[in-house]
Amino acid sequence: MSDTVIYGIIGCGMMGQEHLRNIALLPDTRVGAIFEPDRAMREAAADLAPGAVLPETLEDLLAVEGLDCLLIASPNHLHVPQLELIAAKRPLPLLIEKPLFTNPADTDRVIEICAAYPAPIWVAMEYRYMPPIAALLDQVDAATGGVRMLTIREHRFAFLKKVGDWNRFNRYSGGTLVEKCCHFFDLMRLVIPSDPVRVMASAGQATNHLDETYGGETPDIWDHGYVIVEFANGARAMLELCMFAEGSRYQEEISAVGPAGKIECLVPGPGRFWPADLGTPPVPQLIVSPRNPKGPMTLDIPVEPRLLEAGDHNGSTYYQHQKFREAVLGNAPPEVTVKDGHMAVRLGLAAQLSASTGQSVDL
Structure with a gap:
């Protein structure tokens, strides 16, 4: 991996766009791809990260070359199925917005997915x-x-x-x-x-x-x-x-x-x-x-x-990404x-x- 960390972003509504603005403040860090199905949110995200490609599906995003890490900032009920797909297709270092899951029935499923995940997972508690x-x-x-x-x-x-x-x-x-x-x-x-x-x-x-x-x-x-x-x-x-x-x-x-x-x-x-x-x-x-x-x-x-x-969030999103970046580079655990x-x-x-x-x- 080069010193430049390249993100793939999943979900760019209000919180996802806050992530984009803070990632842009980090040195040697950029967004390479954004998957956002809502047209208005996708256009807003593209304005914040003009160099990013905009795949039509999550599967297409996971096929984009050169990504070093992923961020899930989609609606809560989508976190677990997206985590499961990422784990199966391309388990890069992952920052996943809270809550990790929402349905009590998913408790064991989430534990099993995460236990087998070969890269760092960081839960976003800003x-x-x-x-x-x-x-x-x-x-x-x-x-x-x-x-x-x-x-x-x-x-x-x-x-x-x-x-x-x-x-x-x-x-x-x-x-x-x-x-x-x-x-x-x-x-x-x-x-x-x-x-x-x-x-x-x-x-x-x-x-x-x-x-x-x-x-x-x-x-x-x-x-x-x-x-x-x-x-x-x-x-x-x-x-x-x-x-x-x-x-x-x-x-x-x-x-x-x-x-x-x-x-x-x-x-x-x-x-x-x-x-x-x-x-x-x-x-x-x-x-x-x-x-x-x-x-x-x-x-x-x-x-x-x-x-x-x-x-x-009083600067916390920036400091979180600063530390997550070190985990992506292998310099610190989540x-x-x-x-x-x-x-x-x-x-x-x-x-x-x-x-x-x-x-x-x-x-």
Whole structure:
């Protein structure tokens, strides 16, 4: 392989185009081929990567010579069949968007495919790489003395419009607690070094999408909820999600507490949604609050403007590709493994089940 890494991209809707903009910022990296069946999305992708060829099918993309790696950024319910085809036809190093899968019936199938896959697979959990969250992860043990309680709160906007409206229905997305929240279950497992053992959830659809119909069907996707996860070491984590709270100053607020103190990070939402009349968008912050001596310390964690302009995830997509590139070159193993992706979905599915039945779910 040359030093230039060439991507093949599968799916170039909103998230796929964010990947294109961030790949373009990396040195010695380019997109060689894009498979996107929707005409409008294909044209937008071609504008972002004018040197890429545009095959008509996934099979045609897999036949393009010179590709070094692949990225799956297609709708959730397509991930597993596309993964299966890639594994059979051309198993290049693979970055696959979350969630790794959505249907509980695919659990064993995904494990079998990935276990036999001869190249690195990296599951795209961008939130790990947001600079304020990365700073929290770096300092959390020292600040807390070992996390006993973790709270993740996301107050944000509703699901955006996607091609084919797939994100309006549980059967395509996996449900909100899988589609949206697997990021947060991944962070819980990163922060708390123990196995999750029990999930309790309450969630529902209060406001969003109730006045929409698609093919005569009203969306069933949830827009709010609480999830509590208990861990084998006695630590507990809670997620609070509200998707009709876009008026918030910060979109994500994460708090970890232990016997030595507390550490928090505050993460703003996409800058393009911040009202111009309110001035400059908020800057991410890290707050460390020791128990003794008392005295919270607040640190701004600014993100490079060019990275903010390249996507909606506070620069994390760029940093993820930077690290994935090293895995493609054989210089490092994947940081977000198939096991990580599998466990994040497993927790999301357990939360969906708990909220649907009113019962806790043992893992």
